[in-house]
Amino acid sequence: MEYVIVTLVKAAVFSGALLLALLYLQWIERKVIAHVQLRLGPWRVGPHGLLQPIADVVKLLTKEDLMPAGASRFLFVLAPFLAVFLALIPVAFFPFGPEVEIFGVRTHLQLADLNIGILFLLAVSSLGVYGIALAGWSSNSKYSLLGGLRSSAQMVSYELPLALAIVAPLLLANTLSLRELADFQSGYYAGWIPRWNIFHLPAPQILGFVIFLIAAFAETNRIPFDLPEAENELVAGFHTEYSSLKFASFFMAEYANIITGCALATVLFLGAWNPLWPESKGSAWFPVMLFAAAGAVALYHGLHPAHARDRRTLPIAAVAFWIVAAVFLLPPLKPVLLPVFWFCLKAGLLIFFFIWVRATLPRFRYDQLMRFCWKVLFPVAMVNLLVTGWLVADFGG
Amino acid sequence: MDVIVFLTFALTAVVCAANMILQRHPISSAISLIGVMGSLAVLYLLLGAEFLAAVQVIVYAGAIMVLFVFVIMLLNAEAEQKTGQSLVARYVGIPALLVFLALLGLLIRALAPASRQVVFGGFTGGTPLAVGRTLFTEYLLPFEVTSILILVAILGAIVLARKEAD
Numbered sequence: 147m148e149y150v151i152v153t154l155v156k157a158a159v160f161s162g163a164l165l166l167a168l169l170y171l172q173w174i175e176r177k178v179i180a181h182v183q184l185r186l187g188p189w190r191v192g193p194h195g196l197l198q199p200i201a202d203v204v205k206l207l208t209k210e211d212l213m214p215a216g217a218s219r220f221l222f223v224l225a226p227f228l229a230v231f232l233a234l235i236p237v238a239f240f241p242f243g244p245e246v247e248i249f250g251v252r253t254h255l256q257l258a259d260l261n262i263g264i265l266f267l268l269a270v271s272s273l274g275v276y277g278i279a280l281a282g283w284s285s286n287s288k289y290s291l292l293g294g295l296r297s298s299a300q301m302v303s304y305e306l307p308l309a310l311a312i313v314a315p316l317l318l319a320n321t322l323s324l325r326e327l328a329d330f331q332s333g334y335y336a337g338w339i340p341r342w343n344i345f346h347l348p349a350p351q352i353l354g355f356v357i358f359l360i361a362a363f364a365e366t367n368r369i370p371f372d373l374p375e376a377e378n379e380l381v382a383g384f385h386t387e388y389s390s391l392k393f394a395s396f397f398m399a400e401y402a403n404i405i406t407g408c409a410l411a412t413v414l415f416l417g418a419w420n421p422l423w424p425e426s427k428g429s430a431w432f433p434v435m436l437f438a439a440a441g442a443v444a445l446y447h448g449l450h451p452a453h454a455r456d457r458r459t460l461p462i463a464a465v466a467f468w469i470v471a472a473v474f475l476l477p478p479l480k481p482v483l484l485p486v487f488w489f490c491l492k493a494g495l496l497i498f499f500f501i502w503v504r505a506t507l508p509r510f511r512y513d514q515l516m517r518f519c520w521k522v523l524f525p526v527a528m529v530n531l532l533v534t535g536w537l538v539a540d541f542g543g
Numbered sequence: 544m545d546v547i548v549f550l551t552f553a554l555t556a557v558v559c560a561a562n563m564i565l566q567r568h569p570i571s572s573a574i575s576l577i578g579v580m581g582s583l584a585v586l587y588l589l590l591g592a593e594f595l596a597a598v599q600v601i602v603y604a605g606a607i608m609v610l611f612v613f614v615i616m617l618l619n620a621e622a623e624q625k626t627g628q629s630l631v632a633r634y635v636g637i638p639a640l641l642v643f644l645a646l647l648g649l650l651i652r653a654l655a656p657a658s659r660q661v662v663f664g665g666f667t668g669g670t671p672l673a674v675g676r677t678l679f680t681e682y683l684l685p686f687e688v689t690s691i692l693i694l695v696a697i698l699g700a701i702v703l704a705r706k707e708a709d
Contacts, residue, residue, distance in 0.1 A: 221570070260593075261593070262597050268597070268601055269597050269600035272600070272604070279609065280570075302609055302613075
C-alpha cells in the first residue's frame, strides 16, 4: 500500500514537473533566441513575458480545429495523439537521483527501472516517427506529405548512429538498466575527476557523446536537421494543416523529445545525478552559491533598472532566488534536491545548447544530410564502438 | 491477471491481422500490421522473453514498418479497386476456407507433440545476457552466415537500383 502511494506521488511530481518544463521551454527558447539576435523576445504578458506560455495555451485552445478536405479522418486525429503519447512516456525511466530517504520513506528518485530500460527507450523513440509520417500522409497536402517523407527517411537513417553511440557506454557499464548506468558513474578518479562515461577509463566516450548529440538533433528534427518542417520550402512541413490543440500536441511532442534526448545524454554520458566534483570538496554548496549569485544579479539590475517595470519585478525575483538557495540548505530536503539539481543542471545545459545551435546554424541541404549520416557519422560511430569494445575487453570494464 | 493480458493482446493481434487483409487502403493495412507487431511484442514479454519483445518493436514496428509506410507514401498508393467477383469465389470460397481450416487443425493435432502447460514468466532464457551468450557460442556460424547473406542482398539491391551509365 505504501509502495502504491509513494509511486503515485512520484508519478504526480514527475509528470507535473515535465509538463511545467514543456510549458516554459518554449518561453526559454524564444527568450534565448531573442537575446542572441539582440531582441527582447516575449515581453508584454507578465514581467519579462513570463505569462506568455499561458497566453499561448489559451490562444491555441480557443482556435478553430480545422480538418482539411480529403484528409483521412482517423489517421489525421491519431497522428498528433501518437506523437505526444510516445514523447511523454520516457520520463518514467530516468533516474533523477539515488535511493534517498525523505520524511521516513526510502525510495528511488525514479518511477520504474526496467532491466531492458535503454532498449525500451529506443523502442519508444523508434515508434515516434509514425506520428510525423502519418500526419504528413493523412493531411492530403503536398507540403505535409513531403515533410512526412523526409522525416521518416531522416529518422530511420539517424537512428543507426544514435544506437551505435548508445551501445558504447553500455559496453563500459555492462548493463541496460538506467539506474545501474547512473550508479556505475559515481565516484572520482584521483579524488576529483568524475567517473562519468565521457571520462571513464578504459574508454572515455567523448566521441560517442558528440555522435549522440548530433544524431539527437536529427531525431528531434531540430536545426540544422529540421528539413521535415523547413519553413521556406514546405510552409511548416508535416504539421502545415494542423491547428488548435492538435498543433499544440506536435509542439509539445517536439519539446518533450528534446527533453528526453538531453536527459538520455545526461544518463548515458554525463553521470546522471552525480555531481561534477565530490561532496567532500564542497559540491553541495554549489547550488546555494549559484542561486544566491543569481539573486544578487537580479537585485543589482533591479536597483539599476533598464526598464521602468524592472524596479519592482527584479527585486521580487531576487528574493525568490534567495528562497530557493535557502531551501537547498534544509537538511531533510538536501538528499533529494542535490541529485535532482545536478541532473537538471546537466540536462538543462544540453537543452540550452540545442537552442543555441538553433540560433546559430543554417539548415543542411537534403543530400548533405543523408551523405553526412551514412558517410561520416555512421562509420565514426562504428569505429568508436569497435575501439570501445577492444579497450573494454583488453583492459577490463 | 496474466491470462487476461494474454487474451487481450492475443485478440488484438488476431483482430489487427484480420483487419490488415480486409482494409482496402495500403496505409490502413500497414497500420494494422504495426498493431500485430506490437501485440506480439507484449505476448513475448508475457512469456519472459523481454529482449525479443524490445527487438520486435525496434526492428519490426520501428524500422521495417516505417519503410513500408515510407514506400506507400512515396508511391502515393490509392485504395484498391474492387474488381468483379468471380462466381467460383462467391459460392465456393467460404466452404473451401472452412475445409482448409479443418484440415489444418487436424494436421496440427496429429503432428504437434503432446501440448504442455505454458507458464507465464517460467522461461528465463530471454534476458539480453542469455540471448547474447547463445548467439555467440552455440549459433555463431548461422548468425554470421545470416549477416553475410543480408550484406549480399543489400549489395544486390544497390546494383539493381543503380542507374545505367550511358
